Amino acid sequence: MGEQTKTSARIAGPRDAGEGGSPPVIDAAFARWLADRAGQVLLQVRAEMGHADGKALKAAGDRAAHELLRAELARWRPADAVLSEEDEHARVAWSEDEAPVSRPDRLGANRVWIVDPLDGTREFSEEGRDDWAVHVALWTADSSAPAHLTAGAVAMPARHCTLATDQPPAYPPMPLESATGGSIRIAASRTRPPAFVTALAEDLGAELVPMGSAGVKIAAVINGEADAYVHAGGQYEWDSAAPVAVALATGLHASRVDGSPLTYNQADPSLPDLVVCRKDLAPRLLAALQRHLP
Ligand SMILES: Nc1ncnc2c1ncn2[C@@H]1O[C@H](COP(=O)(O)O)[C@@H](OP(=O)(O)O)[C@H]1O
Numbered sequence: 001m002g003e004q005t006k007t008s009a010r011i012a013g014p015r016d017a018g019e020g021g022s023p024p025v026i027d028a029a030f031a032r033w034l035a036d037r038a039g040q041v042l043l044q045v046r047a048e049m050g051h052a053d054g055k056a057l058k059a060a061g062d063r064a065a066h067e068l069l070r071a072e073l074a075r076w077r078p079a080d081a082v083l084s085e086e087d088e089h090a091r092v093a094w095s096e097d098e099a100p101v102s103r104p105d106r107l108g109a110n111r112v113w114i115v116d117p118l119d120g121t122r123e124f125s126e127e128g129r130d131d132w133a134v135h136v137a138l139w140t141a142d143s144s145a146p147a148h149l150t151a152g153a154v155a156m157p158a159r160h161c162t163l164a165t166d167q168p169p170a171y172p173p174m175p176l177e178s179a180t181g182g183s184i185r186i187a188a189s190r191t192r193p194p195a196f197v198t199a200l201a202e203d204l205g206a207e208l209v210p211m212g213s214a215g216v217k218i219a220a221v222i223n224g225e226a227d228a229y230v231h232a233g234g235q236y237e238w239d240s241a242a243p244v245a246v247a248l249a250t251g252l253h254a255s256r257v258d259g260s261p262l263t264y265n266q267a268d269p270s271l272p273d274l275v276v277c278r279k280d281l282a283p284r285l286l287a288a289l290q291r292h293l294p
């Protein structure tokens with residue numbers, strides 16, 4: 001543990017914050033800048049530690065990226081609240097009645113950064129895999145509009161690619177039948193797919209495309225490598241906030257699997273299911289989901 005702490009502090013201690021000049025002022029460009037910086041730190045951690053001890057690599061990556069995001073947000077957006085997967089009480093659902101911890105600042109804030117320092121932690125620790133990501137999203141509440149995600153960035157450092165709302169990607173084209181055989185490609189978790197997803201795929205005549213990281217799967221829908229991403233059975237706000245912000249900015253459909261809206265900065269950060277797909281596919285997919293949801 002001591003060695004891990006030393007490694008992460010050396011790679012991305014708070015003293016490193018701000019190196020490389022001032023970040024962009026516009027939130028969406030700042031989100032991209034921040035996700036890219038954390039991504040570079042993760043590449044360094046991977047290069048320096050190697051893959052011999054996967055558990056230590058996961059812990060060091062999570063910590064290094066979290067510390068960098070925390071330090072940079074404290075420096076450049078000091079008035080904003082933060083919800084990060086790696087915070088001690090991040091998973092605790094806060095309620096007036098039970099009050100297990102003090103009310104988190106984010107519940108009274110107008111601007112909350114929802115970050116996943118390393119999404120696809122398992123894949124990060126596996127040699128040769130590039131399906132892991134850094135998520136940085138901004139949730140905003142003000143009197144002019146209902147609270148919503150106003151910026152998001154998904155850095156996929158091992159793929160040399162970052163998608164962000166400052167330059168929303170083009171809407172994915174309809175896939176050519178010659179490329180897909182006419183079947184829908186559904187991205188799903190390679191390790192924890194929803195129990196019903198095989199039956200759902202059979203019902204739709206769809207092909208399942210297993211991959212790691214919620215961010216990478218939503219990026220696959222944005223890039224047109226998959227037609228949909230379906231997840232159920234457990235996840236948290238930070239797993240989807242940033243990629244959902246980009247998907248929505250691109251014009252894609254993103255909702256809970258029952259079709260209801262995805263809502264963020266809730267007292268309980270659990271957000272266990274979602275579906276992201278092209279708009280033309282949404283009615284058919286949501287109808288099929290109704291038939292297969294437990
Ligand atoms: N059943 C479940 N319960 C809680 N979190 C889950 C989950 N299934 C997937 N996730 C989280 O969703 C992210 C993407 O998962 P997957 O790669 O399996 O699709 C991972 O985030 P982290 O890597 O940040 O922990 C993973 O922990």
Ligand SMILES: [Mg+2]
Nearest residue numbers: 116119120239
């Ligand atoms: Mg995650």
